[in-house]
Amino acid sequence: MQRWGWFLTASLLLGVSAGAQQGPAKSAQPAAVQPVSATPGIAVAPQSVPRTPVSIDQVVDQIIEREHGLMTFLKNRTPLVETYLQNLTPDQKMGAVPKEDHYFLGRLDMSDIIDRRDYLAKQTSFQQSLMGGVTKLFRIQYQPMGFSWMVFVDRQNFDRNHYDFHYVHREFLGEVRTLVFEVTPKKNAGTGLFQGQIWVEDQDYNIVRLNGTYVPRPKNAFYFHMDSWRLNLVPGYWIPSYIYSEEGDFSYGSKDKQAFKAQSRIWGYDVMKDSRDDELTDLKVEAVKDESAVAQDLSPLEAQRAWQQQAEDNVVERLQRAALLAPSGDVDKVLQVRARVMVTYPLETFSVGNTIVISRGLLDTLPDEASLAAVLCHELAHIVLGHNLGSKFAFNDRMLFSDESTYQNFGFRHNPDEEAAADAKAVELLKNSPYAQKLGSAGLYLKQLQARGLMLSALLTAHLGNNLSDSKGQITRLSALMGSAPTLDESKLDQIAALPLGGRIKLDPWGDHVEMIKAAAVSYTSVRDKMPFEVTPFFPRLTRLGSGAATTAENAPAQDGNATK
Template sequence: MRVMRKWNWMVTAFLLLSLSAMAQQPAETHVTDAAASQTSQPSQPAAGQPAATSPAPQTQPASSQAAPASQSASPTTMDQVVDRFIEREHGLMKMLENRNPVVETYLQNLTLDPQLGPVPKDDHYFLGRMDLGESVDRKDYLRDQSMEKHLLGGFTKLFKMQYQPMGFSWMIFADRSDFDRQHYDFKYIHREFLGDVRCLVFDVTPKKDAGKGRFLGRLWIEDQDFSIVRLNGTYAPRPKNSYFFHMDSWRLNLIPGYWVPAYIYSEEGDFSAGAKNKIAFKAQTRIWGYDLKKDGKGDELTQVLVDSSVKDTSAAAQDASPLQAEREWQQQAEDNVVERLQRAGLLAPEGDVDKILQTVVNNLQITNNIELPRPVRTRVLLTSPLETFSVGNTIVVSRGLIDVLPDEASLAMVLAHELAHIVLGHNLGSKYAFNDRMLFSDDTTYSNLGFKHIPEEETAADKKAIEILKTSPYGQKLDSAGLFLKALQTRVGSLSALLTAHLGNNISEGTTVTRMSQLMTSAPAFDMNKLDQIAALPLGGRVKMNAWDDRVELIKSQPVAITSARDKMPFEVTPFFPRLSRLGTGTSGTNTTPTTANAGAAN
């Protein structure tokens, strides 16, 4: 009885303290209803008619992007939290409405393999620029291979719905036009950490008669500014003869005050016994280039002071010899191409990954006594297809190719091929020294630039590359490079989009891997059931990218034990699962990029 009285006294005291604390809370500032202040949406154009778009205003650099001012006191109830994240979501839409990021979707249609489970049977690729204005629109970089024609065979209407206002908008935002209490019910579930960020989790359901194509799923809300950081679900109810895919959409805190959309994973299909799949696929969508800039070169005239008394007395002050003039011309073309690709959002700014690639190239050069009149540079192409090319003395390797390479020796194989082209003088880019050739729109980049060698030059480069590799530090480690090519050979028939190079030469021709194929003859037998044989990684296994400024760095993930052949997933699409962190908390925004389960298994 004494214990019971003591317990009752403690409960009473706790309630009194709670009431006292609530009485001291500041009065809540009124949260404006987002729906009431929202401008009406323009009517959707008829099918087959392009939507009218106005030129996007010039974007501000990230350094001048101010964080949104807080207009309300900290929420004290879950209803106030809902009002706050609705308000924040509309603020994000407003901030992004003048942005035109690059958007890339890579999709693999699936079939069931009795041993490996669902595996790719064919694939599709889309790359373009997205206008985040009032009516979400896009421009294709790949006009002849747009996913509007090829994404899901005959499901053209499905694709159009996905990319019009109720299209990519629904993959990035929960609901672009009607995200409010009038159209949705919000139910608090629990608190949960996503990486370093504590979140409030809400289930969201559309109200009755809210209309078709409303978000149905779950939201994660970070608990400081109350911004949405993750959306997971689909859209319902679906119109007749149409489909809404499931999606898992992630945002990153890359600028003060905002979490911007960066990754979307989609998956459909049921491979359980007796299931009949109309659609079965996995797809990754990456968004980047929110703040495309020109390396600050617009400010150079305000930073450079000219002293007219200084004279150039070096040897270079004299007229160039014919050979010097040729090299200067090639350098000008090389610089033009690199700058133009970066302005188009296709090439990452110089960074730490370039230094790693450069180290491997230096190892190849030093051990082979290769001396060139100009240094070799390396850069990262931001796209997923597996490709390399060289322009002048700059070697470019795609992010997707770096992702799937299992080790440094395989990377050396890739770089040696392009280094061989440089050593042999196979320069294709001199015509780009004419600056008028750089005057084209970003969406026509692939039709205006190209660095494909003739077959004879490719054969000569392969032969020279193998000579370089054999006398390099990687000469005794080429079995892994050969195994990588063998693994690629097993998937070449189902990965035509991933293996289609858009600026350089293809690694394969038809259903045969042709690049450096001699290395396959001396490599061990490829065996998916051999768990310690990691011949290739899934996509996303190596490189992480900052969606705001396009910078890249290598993923630092913990090795994960592989317990079956199904864990290997070479060249496959996998879900995104970033470790979220806040900007300025000791980890950079790029540290929130997805990790792959077995990315470290080959290390």
């Protein structure tokens, strides 16, 4: 990846990197030592010396025990779950492409009965089913709970009375060696039971991946096929983090024309769950003396700036507590203009005081440094022009609302005149920047976005800032850059106007820190490989907490077998 050198861009990336480095320390523990949680208040799973199982049955017993242990560990957690879905249609040149999209964001209650509380007002009511039924017009109605369900194999009935287990083989997932089992419901065991494969790490037999669906299918509804991944984020537990779902068949002669791809991400497990009272236990107050030359009240201008700064700090802190904003890095403390990452899919930016906020989805899809510079420059222009919003949030009582109502209580949208002025100022700043001769890529990105605007209305719906396009999908942000951009030609392999979602930013689901993905460059062999703004499967490289390499003992079953009782 090309180094991003512009000062605002550098501040963003350094802030992201520094924020990621502030996560819990991850030091390896000897096998016989009981680990201590890096996060106060977390009870960790007891660790034991790796042992060779005597039989497949003993392995299965341990798998079931660890899965129920995970349910108990997470039952008081309420992470955020975000689902972005694209319905697909066949295109002769580009393959299956999006024709419309849907977006869900809510807080997942992982207690005995899994439930959701949604952030978006239109989603406040839905059935707790894996998928909505078919309406009288035979239009699929997606239910957000369906995409949240596969955090566990089976919340109620994961045991030998309901399932048969068949050992398949060993397989490495990243640095973690796993045992793969086929899991099938017993005859007449009930409805809505998991059917598929599970991958189990070979030290403590925690499930790290599950892939399949639920059977039998209920009347007038469907169960999705899903691929669910977990990460070793706290000692002894593998935490549900990613869920990918895909349906549809466009092969010749197929009658299945309903197709979609969907990503679900889960994060915010640690938000406001562990007591912070311990921060006060070592509080030491020393005598403080004002060393300034002349101690005096602030001037009117200084007071106004301090008031706006208080509002800015209140908003940033509240967004972070709602798990919508990634923690900051050290660089943010010294910059006049702060850049923060909003960890959601929809493409948006906004500014509060001197803080510029840019969404993860927008960062993911921008093709290069010049495009990022253009996006940030629009918000910088608002700051330079004094278009301050949100000073009313200096009153702390305005922060007293539920996380789920964040979007109803916050809004940082500028009027059309201010947006036009910011665009003009941004173009002026860019023409005097190192990117003056590289703005064609930014314009090309906007052209690609406009070409798919009508099909991606959910992705283009900003929830706190201004939209990048109008209701017809026409780009309204920095549209002047499109005039000097090359002609958009999706058939050209060397023209990468926009990237797929998930291409740049990696989010830690436990502590919400973000970092840049360090992926090797991949050659394109077909125009279908480009997938601008599209959803793709998850394939994280699994590692053990505190381990730099896979060092597991030989403790897998010696031969294939069945475990049924």
